[in-house]
Amino acid sequence: MSRDTAPRPLVTILDDEPEIRQMLSDTLQEAGFDTLSFGRARAFEAALATHTPDVCLVDLSLPDTDGLTLVHRLALEQGAIVIIISGRAQVQDRVTGLELGADDYIIKPFDPAEVVARIRARLRSAKPTPQAGTTARFNGWTAHFDRYVLQDAQGTEVTFSHAEGEVLRLFLDAPKRLISRAQMQESLGGVASESFDRAMDVRISRLRTKLGEDPKNPQLIKTIYGAGYIFLGDVNWD
Template sequence: MTQSHIAVLDDEPEIRRMLADALTEAGYRVTTFARATEFEAALNRGTPDVCLVDLGLPDRDGLAVVHRLALESGAAIIIISGRAQVQDRVTGLELGADDYIIKPFEPAEVVARVRARLRKGRGEAAPRAPQVARFNGWRAEFDRYVLVAADGTEVPFSHAEGEVLRMFLDSPKRLISRAQMQETLGGAAGESFDRAMDVRISRLRTKLGEDPKNPHLIKTIYGAGYIFLGEVSWT
Protein backbone atom coordinates (compact mmCIF):
# COMPACT_ATOMS: atom_id res chain seq x y z
CA MET A 1 0.00 0.00 0.00
CA THR A 2 1.32 3.45 -0.91
CA GLN A 3 2.14 5.66 2.07
CA SER A 4 -0.25 8.57 2.47
CA HIS A 5 1.55 11.91 2.35
CA ILE A 6 0.83 14.47 5.08
CA ALA A 7 2.02 18.08 4.83
CA VAL A 8 2.39 20.22 7.97
CA LEU A 9 2.48 24.01 7.64
CA ASP A 10 3.25 25.69 10.98
CA ASP A 11 5.82 28.32 11.95
CA GLU A 12 6.50 26.80 15.39
CA PRO A 13 9.43 24.33 15.23
CA GLU A 14 8.21 22.35 18.25
CA ILE A 15 4.76 21.85 16.72
CA ARG A 16 6.26 20.73 13.42
CA ARG A 17 8.60 18.31 15.18
CA MET A 18 5.84 16.91 17.42
CA LEU A 19 3.44 16.34 14.52
CA ALA A 20 6.13 14.90 12.25
CA ASP A 21 7.17 12.39 14.92
CA ALA A 22 3.60 11.30 15.69
CA LEU A 23 2.52 11.00 12.06
CA THR A 24 5.71 9.22 10.99
CA GLU A 25 5.30 6.73 13.82
CA ALA A 26 1.73 6.15 12.60
CA GLY A 27 3.09 5.12 9.20
CA TYR A 28 2.63 8.28 7.14
CA ARG A 29 5.12 10.15 4.96
CA VAL A 30 5.46 13.66 6.38
CA THR A 31 6.79 16.92 4.98
CA THR A 32 6.93 20.04 7.15
CA PHE A 33 7.03 23.73 6.23
CA ALA A 34 7.54 26.90 8.28
CA ARG A 35 6.39 29.37 5.63
CA ALA A 36 3.49 29.48 3.18
CA THR A 37 5.74 30.36 0.25
CA GLU A 38 7.76 27.14 0.70
CA PHE A 39 4.59 25.11 1.12
CA GLU A 40 2.92 26.53 -2.00
CA ALA A 41 6.06 26.00 -4.07
CA ALA A 42 6.07 22.33 -3.01
CA LEU A 43 2.44 21.97 -4.12
CA ASN A 44 3.59 22.54 -7.70
CA ARG A 45 5.54 19.28 -7.45
CA GLY A 46 2.73 17.21 -6.00
CA THR A 47 -0.36 17.36 -3.79
CA PRO A 48 -0.33 15.77 -0.32
CA ASP A 49 -3.25 13.63 0.80
CA VAL A 50 -3.84 15.73 3.93
CA CYS A 51 -2.61 19.26 4.73
CA LEU A 52 -2.37 20.46 8.34
CA VAL A 53 -2.38 24.26 8.20
CA ASP A 54 -1.77 26.76 10.99
CA LEU A 55 -3.58 30.08 10.62
CA GLY A 56 -0.88 32.24 12.25
CA LEU A 57 1.78 32.24 9.52
CA PRO A 58 4.60 34.80 9.21
CA ASP A 59 4.30 35.42 5.47
CA ARG A 60 0.69 34.75 4.50
CA ASP A 61 -2.83 34.76 5.91
CA GLY A 62 -3.50 31.14 6.86
CA LEU A 63 -7.14 31.41 5.83
CA ALA A 64 -6.07 32.51 2.34
CA VAL A 65 -3.86 29.41 2.13
CA VAL A 66 -6.78 27.22 3.20
CA HIS A 67 -9.07 28.80 0.62
CA ARG A 68 -6.57 28.33 -2.20
CA LEU A 69 -5.99 24.71 -1.19
CA ALA A 70 -9.72 24.03 -1.16
CA LEU A 71 -10.21 25.51 -4.62
CA GLU A 72 -7.15 24.12 -6.37
CA SER A 73 -5.64 21.06 -4.71
CA GLY A 74 -8.26 18.46 -3.84
CA ALA A 75 -6.33 17.66 -0.65
CA ALA A 76 -8.10 17.17 2.66
CA ILE A 77 -7.46 20.21 4.88
CA ILE A 78 -7.24 20.27 8.67
CA ILE A 79 -6.70 23.64 10.34
CA ILE A 80 -4.54 23.67 13.50
CA SER A 81 -4.85 26.94 15.34
CA GLY A 82 -4.85 28.68 18.69
CA ARG A 83 -7.94 30.63 17.63
CA ALA A 84 -10.75 29.05 19.62
CA GLN A 85 -13.66 31.36 18.82
CA VAL A 86 -16.68 29.78 17.11
CA GLN A 87 -16.51 32.39 14.32
CA ASP A 88 -12.91 31.43 13.53
CA ARG A 89 -13.90 27.78 13.22
CA VAL A 90 -16.92 28.65 11.10
CA THR A 91 -14.83 30.85 8.78
CA GLY A 92 -12.22 28.12 8.32
CA LEU A 93 -14.86 25.53 7.46
CA GLU A 94 -16.68 27.94 5.15
CA LEU A 95 -13.45 28.56 3.22
CA GLY A 96 -13.07 24.84 2.55
CA ALA A 97 -11.35 23.20 5.54
CA ASP A 98 -12.54 19.70 6.43
CA ASP A 99 -11.70 19.87 10.14
CA TYR A 100 -10.43 22.29 12.79
CA ILE A 101 -8.17 21.40 15.73
CA ILE A 102 -7.57 23.93 18.50
CA LYS A 103 -4.13 24.32 20.10
CA PRO A 104 -2.93 22.97 22.46
CA PHE A 105 -3.71 19.43 21.31
CA GLU A 106 -2.52 15.89 21.86
CA PRO A 107 -0.58 14.41 18.91
CA ALA A 108 -2.72 11.26 19.14
CA GLU A 109 -5.82 13.36 18.43
CA VAL A 110 -4.25 14.79 15.27
CA VAL A 111 -3.26 11.31 14.07
CA ALA A 112 -6.82 10.11 14.68
CA ARG A 113 -8.29 13.06 12.76
CA VAL A 114 -5.88 12.50 9.86
CA ARG A 115 -6.75 8.81 9.76
CA ALA A 116 -10.47 9.65 9.74
CA ARG A 117 -10.07 12.11 6.86
CA LEU A 118 -8.18 9.53 4.82
CA ARG A 119 -10.84 6.90 5.45
CA LYS A 120 -13.64 9.25 4.43
CA GLY A 121 -11.88 10.91 1.52
CA ARG A 122 -10.10 7.99 -0.11
CA GLY A 123 -11.02 4.80 1.68
CA GLU A 124 -7.62 3.49 2.86
CA ALA A 125 -8.72 -0.10 3.32
CA ALA A 126 -11.65 -0.17 0.91
CA PRO A 127 -11.88 -0.92 -2.82
CA ARG A 128 -11.55 2.17 -4.98
CA ALA A 129 -14.92 3.90 -5.23
CA PRO A 130 -16.33 4.99 -8.59
CA GLN A 131 -14.91 8.39 -9.55
CA VAL A 132 -17.38 9.64 -12.19
CA ALA A 133 -21.10 10.28 -11.72
CA ARG A 134 -23.58 11.48 -14.35
CA PHE A 135 -26.78 13.28 -13.47
CA ASN A 136 -29.17 15.68 -15.19
CA GLY A 137 -26.73 16.76 -17.92
CA TRP A 138 -23.77 17.04 -15.53
CA ARG A 139 -20.72 14.85 -15.02
CA ALA A 140 -18.92 14.92 -11.66
CA GLU A 141 -15.30 13.75 -11.87
CA PHE A 142 -14.10 13.17 -8.33
CA ASP A 143 -10.54 12.25 -9.34
CA ARG A 144 -10.15 15.75 -10.85
CA TYR A 145 -12.58 17.62 -8.57
CA VAL A 146 -14.55 19.14 -11.44
CA LEU A 147 -18.15 19.31 -12.61
CA VAL A 148 -18.51 19.11 -16.39
CA ALA A 149 -21.60 20.67 -17.98
CA ALA A 150 -23.31 19.35 -21.11
CA ASP A 151 -21.45 21.91 -23.25
CA GLY A 152 -18.08 20.84 -21.82
CA THR A 153 -17.66 23.76 -19.43
CA GLU A 154 -15.71 22.70 -16.35
CA VAL A 155 -16.53 24.00 -12.88
CA PRO A 156 -14.06 23.06 -10.10
CA PHE A 157 -15.21 22.07 -6.65
CA SER A 158 -13.30 21.72 -3.40
CA HIS A 159 -12.56 18.54 -1.46
CA ALA A 160 -15.11 19.56 1.18
CA GLU A 161 -17.78 20.33 -1.43
CA GLY A 162 -16.97 17.01 -3.11
CA GLU A 163 -17.69 15.10 0.09
CA VAL A 164 -21.16 16.67 0.29
CA LEU A 165 -21.83 16.10 -3.41
CA ARG A 166 -20.79 12.43 -3.23
CA MET A 167 -23.04 11.95 -0.20
CA PHE A 168 -26.01 13.22 -2.23
CA LEU A 169 -25.09 11.24 -5.35
CA ASP A 170 -24.71 8.05 -3.32
CA SER A 171 -28.25 8.43 -1.94
CA PRO A 172 -30.46 10.09 -4.58
CA LYS A 173 -34.13 10.67 -3.79
CA ARG A 174 -33.59 9.85 -0.12
CA LEU A 175 -33.97 12.28 2.74
CA ILE A 176 -30.63 12.98 4.43
CA SER A 177 -30.98 14.48 7.91
CA ARG A 178 -28.48 16.74 9.63
CA ALA A 179 -27.61 13.89 11.97
CA GLN A 180 -26.91 11.58 9.02
CA MET A 181 -24.73 14.24 7.41
CA GLN A 182 -22.71 14.64 10.59
CA GLU A 183 -22.29 10.87 10.91
CA THR A 184 -21.25 10.49 7.26
CA LEU A 185 -18.94 13.48 6.98
CA GLY A 186 -17.57 13.60 10.51
CA GLY A 187 -16.83 16.65 12.61
CA ALA A 188 -18.44 17.89 15.78
CA ALA A 189 -22.18 18.49 15.63
CA GLY A 190 -23.33 22.01 16.41
CA GLU A 191 -23.59 25.50 14.98
CA SER A 192 -20.26 25.49 13.14
CA PHE A 193 -21.00 22.15 11.42
CA ASP A 194 -24.52 23.23 10.41
CA ARG A 195 -23.27 26.57 9.07
CA ALA A 196 -20.47 24.89 7.12
CA MET A 197 -22.93 22.43 5.54
CA ASP A 198 -25.28 25.27 4.56
CA VAL A 199 -22.41 27.11 2.89
CA ARG A 200 -21.16 24.05 0.99
CA ILE A 201 -24.63 23.17 -0.23
CA SER A 202 -25.22 26.78 -1.30
CA ARG A 203 -21.96 26.73 -3.28
CA LEU A 204 -22.85 23.42 -4.93
CA ARG A 205 -26.23 24.83 -5.95
CA THR A 206 -24.52 27.87 -7.47
CA LYS A 207 -22.06 25.71 -9.39
CA LEU A 208 -24.93 23.56 -10.69
CA GLY A 209 -26.78 26.68 -11.88
CA GLU A 210 -29.62 26.23 -9.41
CA ASP A 211 -32.09 28.97 -8.56
CA PRO A 212 -31.32 29.55 -4.84
CA LYS A 213 -34.99 30.34 -4.17
CA ASN A 214 -36.30 27.28 -5.99
CA PRO A 215 -33.58 24.63 -6.47
CA HIS A 216 -34.58 21.55 -8.46
CA LEU A 217 -31.71 19.18 -7.63
CA ILE A 218 -30.78 19.76 -3.98
CA LYS A 219 -34.01 20.45 -2.12
CA THR A 220 -34.24 21.62 1.47
CA ILE A 221 -36.87 19.83 3.54
CA TYR A 222 -37.29 22.33 6.35
CA GLY A 223 -36.92 20.81 9.79
CA ALA A 224 -35.85 17.46 8.32
CA GLY A 225 -32.79 17.78 6.05
CA TYR A 226 -32.03 17.64 2.32
CA ILE A 227 -32.92 15.44 -0.64
CA PHE A 228 -31.17 15.11 -4.02
CA LEU A 229 -33.72 14.66 -6.82
CA GLY A 230 -31.47 13.88 -9.79
CA GLU A 231 -31.14 10.64 -11.75
CA VAL A 232 -27.63 9.34 -11.02
CA SER A 233 -25.39 6.77 -12.70
CA TRP A 234 -21.81 5.91 -11.66
CA THR A 235 -18.91 4.69 -13.78
Protein backbone atom coordinates in the same frame (compact mmCIF):
# COMPACT_ATOMS: atom_id res chain seq x y z
CA MET B 1 11.32 -12.25 -0.63
CA SER B 2 9.59 -8.94 -1.32
CA ARG B 3 6.00 -8.13 -0.61
CA ASP B 4 3.75 -5.31 -1.78
CA THR B 5 2.94 -2.65 0.76
CA ALA B 6 0.38 0.13 0.51
CA PRO B 7 1.88 3.61 0.02
CA ARG B 8 2.07 5.74 3.13
CA PRO B 9 -0.22 8.78 2.98
CA LEU B 10 1.67 12.07 2.71
CA VAL B 11 0.86 14.76 5.27
CA THR B 12 2.27 18.27 4.87
CA ILE B 13 2.69 20.40 8.00
CA LEU B 14 2.71 24.19 7.69
CA ASP B 15 3.42 25.88 11.02
CA ASP B 16 5.94 28.55 11.98
CA GLU B 17 6.72 26.91 15.34
CA PRO B 18 9.60 24.38 14.94
CA GLU B 19 8.61 22.46 18.07
CA ILE B 20 5.10 21.83 16.78
CA ARG B 21 6.38 20.81 13.35
CA GLN B 22 8.79 18.32 14.91
CA MET B 23 6.22 16.93 17.34
CA LEU B 24 3.64 16.40 14.58
CA SER B 25 6.19 14.96 12.16
CA ASP B 26 7.52 12.44 14.72
CA THR B 27 4.01 11.38 15.79
CA LEU B 28 2.67 11.03 12.26
CA GLN B 29 5.66 9.09 10.97
CA GLU B 30 5.39 6.69 13.90
CA ALA B 31 1.69 6.28 13.03
CA GLY B 32 2.46 5.27 9.45
CA PHE B 33 2.44 8.55 7.52
CA ASP B 34 5.09 10.31 5.45
CA THR B 35 5.52 13.99 6.26
CA LEU B 36 6.92 17.21 4.85
CA SER B 37 7.24 20.22 7.15
CA PHE B 38 7.37 23.92 6.34
CA GLY B 39 7.68 27.08 8.39
CA ARG B 40 6.74 29.46 5.58
CA ALA B 41 3.86 29.41 3.11
CA ARG B 42 6.12 30.26 0.18
CA ALA B 43 8.21 27.09 0.62
CA PHE B 44 5.07 25.04 1.16
CA GLU B 45 3.42 26.30 -2.04
CA ALA B 46 6.61 25.69 -4.02
CA ALA B 47 6.64 22.07 -2.82
CA LEU B 48 3.11 21.53 -4.15
CA ALA B 49 4.55 21.70 -7.67
CA THR B 50 6.31 18.37 -7.13
CA HIS B 51 4.37 16.73 -4.29
CA THR B 52 0.72 15.76 -3.97
CA PRO B 53 -0.20 15.56 -0.28
CA ASP B 54 -3.12 13.53 0.97
CA VAL B 55 -3.60 15.85 3.96
CA CYS B 56 -2.48 19.44 4.61
CA LEU B 57 -2.17 20.64 8.21
CA VAL B 58 -2.20 24.44 8.13
CA ASP B 59 -1.66 26.95 10.92
CA LEU B 60 -3.55 30.22 10.44
CA SER B 61 -0.93 32.49 12.06
CA LEU B 62 1.76 32.44 9.37
CA PRO B 63 4.49 35.09 9.05
CA ASP B 64 4.34 35.47 5.26
CA THR B 65 0.68 35.03 4.27
CA ASP B 66 -2.87 34.98 5.54
CA GLY B 67 -3.62 31.42 6.61
CA LEU B 68 -7.32 31.63 5.76
CA THR B 69 -6.55 32.78 2.21
CA LEU B 70 -4.17 29.85 1.81
CA VAL B 71 -6.79 27.41 3.14
CA HIS B 72 -9.31 28.70 0.61
CA ARG B 73 -6.85 28.29 -2.25
CA LEU B 74 -5.91 24.77 -1.14
CA ALA B 75 -9.58 23.77 -0.92
CA LEU B 76 -10.24 25.03 -4.45
CA GLU B 77 -7.06 23.88 -6.21
CA GLN B 78 -5.88 20.75 -4.38
CA GLY B 79 -7.53 17.41 -3.86
CA ALA B 80 -5.98 17.17 -0.40
CA ILE B 81 -7.86 17.14 2.86
CA VAL B 82 -7.24 20.46 4.62
CA ILE B 83 -7.15 20.57 8.43
CA ILE B 84 -6.57 23.86 10.24
CA ILE B 85 -4.45 23.79 13.40
CA SER B 86 -4.69 27.10 15.20
CA GLY B 87 -4.59 28.89 18.50
CA ARG B 88 -7.63 30.90 17.43
CA ALA B 89 -10.41 29.36 19.49
CA GLN B 90 -13.25 31.75 18.68
CA VAL B 91 -16.32 30.19 17.10
CA GLN B 92 -16.22 32.71 14.24
CA ASP B 93 -12.66 31.67 13.30
CA ARG B 94 -13.73 28.03 13.18
CA VAL B 95 -16.82 28.85 11.13
CA THR B 96 -14.83 31.00 8.70
CA GLY B 97 -12.21 28.30 8.22
CA LEU B 98 -14.84 25.67 7.45
CA GLU B 99 -16.73 28.04 5.15
CA LEU B 100 -13.54 28.64 3.16
CA GLY B 101 -13.21 24.91 2.52
CA ALA B 102 -11.30 23.39 5.44
CA ASP B 103 -12.36 19.86 6.35
CA ASP B 104 -11.62 20.13 10.07
CA TYR B 105 -10.37 22.58 12.71
CA ILE B 106 -8.14 21.64 15.64
CA ILE B 107 -7.43 24.15 18.42
CA LYS B 108 -4.02 24.53 20.07
CA PRO B 109 -2.87 23.18 22.44
CA PHE B 110 -3.75 19.70 21.25
CA ASP B 111 -2.85 16.07 21.87
CA PRO B 112 -0.88 14.74 18.86
CA ALA B 113 -2.88 11.50 19.10
CA GLU B 114 -6.03 13.51 18.40
CA VAL B 115 -4.49 14.87 15.22
CA VAL B 116 -3.67 11.34 14.07
CA ALA B 117 -7.22 10.21 14.84
CA ARG B 118 -8.75 13.17 12.99
CA ILE B 119 -6.56 12.53 9.94
CA ARG B 120 -7.45 8.84 9.86
CA ALA B 121 -11.16 9.65 10.17
CA ARG B 122 -10.95 12.13 7.30
CA LEU B 123 -9.03 9.71 5.09
CA ARG B 124 -11.64 7.00 5.76
CA SER B 125 -14.51 9.32 4.84
CA ALA B 126 -12.72 10.52 1.69
CA LYS B 127 -11.77 7.04 0.46
CA PRO B 128 -14.15 5.78 -2.27
CA THR B 129 -15.75 2.43 -1.61
CA PRO B 130 -14.59 -0.36 -3.94
CA GLN B 131 -17.80 -0.22 -5.98
CA ALA B 132 -17.82 3.57 -6.24
CA GLY B 133 -16.81 5.21 -9.50
CA THR B 134 -15.00 8.47 -10.02
CA THR B 135 -17.45 9.95 -12.55
CA ALA B 136 -21.16 10.54 -12.03
CA ARG B 137 -23.66 11.83 -14.61
CA PHE B 138 -26.91 13.52 -13.63
CA ASN B 139 -29.36 15.94 -15.29
CA GLY B 140 -26.91 17.20 -17.91
CA TRP B 141 -24.00 17.41 -15.49
CA THR B 142 -20.89 15.27 -15.07
CA ALA B 143 -19.01 15.23 -11.77
CA HIS B 144 -15.36 14.17 -12.08
CA PHE B 145 -14.23 13.27 -8.57
CA ASP B 146 -10.72 12.43 -9.74
CA ARG B 147 -10.28 16.05 -10.91
CA TYR B 148 -12.74 17.85 -8.59
CA VAL B 149 -14.58 19.26 -11.59
CA LEU B 150 -18.24 19.71 -12.55
CA GLN B 151 -18.90 19.77 -16.29
CA ASP B 152 -22.16 20.96 -17.87
CA ALA B 153 -23.75 19.70 -21.09
CA GLN B 154 -21.76 22.24 -23.17
CA GLY B 155 -18.45 21.10 -21.68
CA THR B 156 -17.95 24.15 -19.45
CA GLU B 157 -16.11 23.18 -16.28
CA VAL B 158 -16.19 24.55 -12.74
CA THR B 159 -14.06 23.24 -9.89
CA PHE B 160 -15.36 22.14 -6.52
CA SER B 161 -13.44 21.74 -3.29
CA HIS B 162 -12.71 18.49 -1.48
CA ALA B 163 -15.19 19.53 1.21
CA GLU B 164 -17.90 20.26 -1.37
CA GLY B 165 -17.09 16.97 -3.07
CA GLU B 166 -17.74 15.05 0.15
CA VAL B 167 -21.27 16.44 0.29
CA LEU B 168 -21.90 15.99 -3.44
CA ARG B 169 -20.82 12.35 -3.33
CA LEU B 170 -23.08 11.79 -0.34
CA PHE B 171 -26.04 13.07 -2.39
CA LEU B 172 -25.08 11.18 -5.56
CA ASP B 173 -24.67 7.92 -3.66
CA ALA B 174 -28.21 8.23 -2.29
CA PRO B 175 -30.41 10.02 -4.84
CA LYS B 176 -34.09 10.59 -4.00
CA ARG B 177 -33.53 9.59 -0.37
CA LEU B 178 -33.75 11.87 2.64
CA ILE B 179 -30.35 12.60 4.19
CA SER B 180 -30.65 13.98 7.71
CA ARG B 181 -28.17 16.25 9.46
CA ALA B 182 -27.29 13.36 11.75
CA GLN B 183 -26.50 11.14 8.75
CA MET B 184 -24.31 13.87 7.25
CA GLN B 185 -22.46 14.28 10.51
CA GLU B 186 -21.90 10.52 10.80
CA SER B 187 -20.84 10.07 7.16
CA LEU B 188 -18.52 13.07 7.03
CA GLY B 189 -16.88 12.56 10.40
CA GLY B 190 -17.91 15.92 11.83
CA VAL B 191 -18.95 16.85 15.32
CA ALA B 192 -22.58 17.81 15.86
CA SER B 193 -22.49 21.55 16.49
CA GLU B 194 -23.69 24.89 15.21
CA SER B 195 -20.45 25.34 13.26
CA PHE B 196 -20.85 21.94 11.56
CA ASP B 197 -24.41 22.80 10.53
CA ARG B 198 -23.26 26.16 9.24
CA ALA B 199 -20.44 24.53 7.25
CA MET B 200 -22.92 22.10 5.66
CA ASP B 201 -25.24 24.98 4.73
CA VAL B 202 -22.37 26.81 3.08
CA ARG B 203 -21.17 23.77 1.13
CA ILE B 204 -24.68 23.01 -0.11
CA SER B 205 -25.24 26.64 -1.06
CA ARG B 206 -22.03 26.65 -3.08
CA LEU B 207 -22.93 23.39 -4.80
CA ARG B 208 -26.31 24.85 -5.75
CA THR B 209 -24.62 27.93 -7.21
CA LYS B 210 -22.19 25.82 -9.24
CA LEU B 211 -25.09 23.71 -10.52
CA GLY B 212 -26.95 26.84 -11.62
CA GLU B 213 -29.75 26.33 -9.13
CA ASP B 214 -32.28 29.04 -8.27
CA PRO B 215 -31.54 29.60 -4.55
CA LYS B 216 -35.22 30.31 -3.87
CA ASN B 217 -36.45 27.24 -5.73
CA PRO B 218 -33.69 24.64 -6.19
CA GLN B 219 -34.63 21.65 -8.34
CA LEU B 220 -31.79 19.22 -7.58
CA ILE B 221 -30.88 19.70 -3.90
CA LYS B 222 -34.09 20.19 -1.96
CA THR B 223 -34.19 21.28 1.67
CA ILE B 224 -36.74 19.43 3.77
CA TYR B 225 -37.07 21.82 6.69
CA GLY B 226 -36.57 20.15 10.04
CA ALA B 227 -35.55 16.88 8.39
CA GLY B 228 -32.59 17.28 6.02
CA TYR B 229 -32.01 17.22 2.27
CA ILE B 230 -33.02 15.20 -0.79
CA PHE B 231 -31.13 15.05 -4.10
CA LEU B 232 -33.72 14.68 -6.87
CA GLY B 233 -31.47 13.95 -9.86
CA ASP B 234 -31.18 10.71 -11.83
CA VAL B 235 -27.61 9.49 -11.25
CA ASN B 236 -25.44 7.14 -13.29
CA TRP B 237 -21.91 6.23 -12.16
CA ASP B 238 -19.06 5.32 -14.52
